Amino acid sequence: MTDHPTRPAFDGGPVVVIGAGIVGCSLAFHLSLYGFSDVTVLDAGLVGEGSTSKATGGIRQQFSSEINADLAHEAVDYFAHFDERVGEPFDFRQHGYLFLIATPEQFEQFQRNVVMQRRLGIDVRLLDPDDLAQLVSGVKTADLYAGAYCPSDGSGSPADAVAAFARQARRRGVRILQNTAVTGVDRAADGSVRAVRTKDAVHPASVVVNAAGPWARRVGELVGLDLPVEPHPRQAFGIGPLPQLHADMPLTVDLASGAYLHPEVHGGIVGGNDRDTPAGEDASVRWELVEPLTAALVHRIPWMSDADIRTGWCGLREMTPDDHAIVGPCAVPGWWNLVGFSGHGFMQAPVVGDHVARRLLGHADARDMSALRLSRFAEGETAHEATVF
Ligand SMILES: Cc1cc2nc3c(=O)[nH]c(=O)nc-3n(C[C@H](O)[C@H](O)[C@H](O)COP(=O)(O)OP(=O)(O)OC[C@H]3O[C@@H](n4cnc5c(N)ncnc54)[C@H](O)[C@@H]3O)c2cc1C
Numbered sequence: 001m002t003d004h005p006t007r008p009a010f011d012g013g014p015v016v017v018i019g020a021g022i023v024g025c026s027l028a029f030h031l032s033l034y035g036f037s038d039v040t041v042l043d044a045g046l047v048g049e050g051s052t053s054k055a056t057g058g059i060r061q062q063f064s065s066e067i068n069a070d071l072a073h074e075a076v077d078y079f080a081h082f083d084e085r086v087g088e089p090f091d092f093r094q095h096g097y098l099f100l101i102a103t104p105e106q107f108e109q110f111q112r113n114v115v116m117q118r119r120l121g122i123d124v125r126l127l128d129p130d131d132l133a134q135l136v137s138g139v140k141t142a143d144l145y146a147g148a149y150c151p152s153d154g155s156g157s158p159a160d161a162v163a164a165f166a167r168q169a170r171r172r173g174v175r176i177l178q179n180t181a182v183t184g185v186d187r188a189a190d191g192s193v194r195a196v197r198t199k200d201a202v203h204p205a206s207v208v209v210n211a212a213g214p215w216a217r218r219v220g221e222l223v224g225l226d227l228p229v230e231p232h233p234r235q236a237f238g239i240g241p242l243p244q245l246h247a248d249m250p251l252t253v254d255l256a257s258g259a260y261l262h263p264e265v266h267g268g269i270v271g272g273n274d275r276d277t278p279a280g281e282d283a284s285v286r287w288e289l290v291e292p293l294t295a296a297l298v299h300r301i302p303w304m305s306d307a308d309i310r311t312g313w314c315g316l317r318e319m320t321p322d323d324h325a326i327v328g329p330c331a332v333p334g335w336w337n338l339v340g341f342s343g344h345g346f347m348q349a350p351v352v353g354d355h356v357a358r359r360l361l362g363h364a365d366a367r368d369m370s371a372l373r374l375s376r377f378a379e380g381e382t383a384h385e386a387t388v389f
Contacts, residue, residue, distance in 0.1 A: 022048065026350050085350075114126055193333070233283055
């Protein structure tokens with residue numbers, strides 16, 4: 001199936017966005033920011049209560065693919081100036097990310113990554129294992145090749161960001177209807193979208209945007225699309241404060257096990273050893289993962305033996321086969337997908353929403369995101385994101 005770049009982006013009619021998570025709300029906000037407010041966002045539940053409410057808020061530029069690294073680089077600037085850009089405060093804690101590199105293959109990959117990332121202007125560096133204890137006290141480094149450290153990476157609250165986008169979009173005239181599931185799409189004889197149906201209403205639409213997160217595949221089926229987006233459960237656990245754990249410590253990822261330690265202002269978050277969980281929509285907390293997770297973290301950071309697991313939650317990550325988002329129009333005229341963010345959707349949403357809004361409105365300065373086109377899968381033009389955990 002090919003994308004449809006030749007159709008005029010937009011004829012000025014109503015835009016309907018399916019999904020009021022961080023992605024849908026960001027797009028709606030940016031459309032209204034650029035003066036277009038004939039936008040209706042429909043959500044089956046409440047604003048931000050999908051995957052966005054489960055995200056742990058990481059914002060990192062250390063990706064292996066250029067498009068992911070560059071989007072995140074722009075996102076870091078966006079989050080750092082969120083108050084000026086959105087008009088609401090946002091606490092972006094730039095504590096850095098530190099990847100602990102445990103195999104020669106990872107080392108080679110990160111050496112390539114760092115060259116690319118530095119070319120993009122990202123302040124990342126490879127550190128000698130002996131220097132890592134300055135960042136994470138007591139870290140065991142005997143079996144490590146290096147650490148990849150980027151001090152401007154960080155984290156922030158997805159709840160704050162989605163609420164800000166939704167509030168500021170509404171202030172500019174965007175309608176956000178909650179508890180309003182989309183059940184059908186009306187199309188014209190040429191296949192183009194004409195309206196979106198819910199249980200009680202028909203919403204006319206010149207453009208329909210699928211921003212349904214982990215449920216994007218089902219929403220795509222409403223127009224006959226088979227989107228390669230699968231929900232994968234992802235666990236996270238909250239730990240209480242520890243004397244060695246402080247808010248300025250980098251979010252540390254042990255690539256040998258996938259386990260990570262994310263410092264918060266009071267305590268922190270741990271997780272990351274469940275990447276191989278099969279696709280599914282069961283978002284139950286798997287407490288049995290706590291023991292191997294803690295063991296992996298203690299092996300790397302011995303004082304984690306005192307960690308007190310206080311909470312656990314699980315959400316669905318919206319994974320694609322190459323761990324890249326699907327962004328843009330497609331073969332169904334008027335239908336846009338902003339889906340499949342593969343666990344990076346919180347950090348990418350502000351920038352993607354901004355550029356897609358500009359592209360829809362015909363602004364010449366919209367970023368080229370054709371690397372994220374849906375048709376790459378049919379064309380065999382995919383490149384996996386290697387920095388995943
Ligand atoms: C545990 C965990 C940790 C994560 N950590 C990070 C992180 O550190 N950094 C990061 O960038 N990302 C992270 N993510 C990923 C991030 O949560 C997602 O990429 C992001 O929230 C996707 O946003 P979204 O708006 O596309 O989806 P969602 O927030 O899921 O929103 C989609 C919305 O669509 C609605 N919807 C579905 N079907 C319909 C329908 N038929 N009609 C109307 N509405 C519908 C849903 O109700 C939902 O509100 C994490 C995810 C999890 C689960």
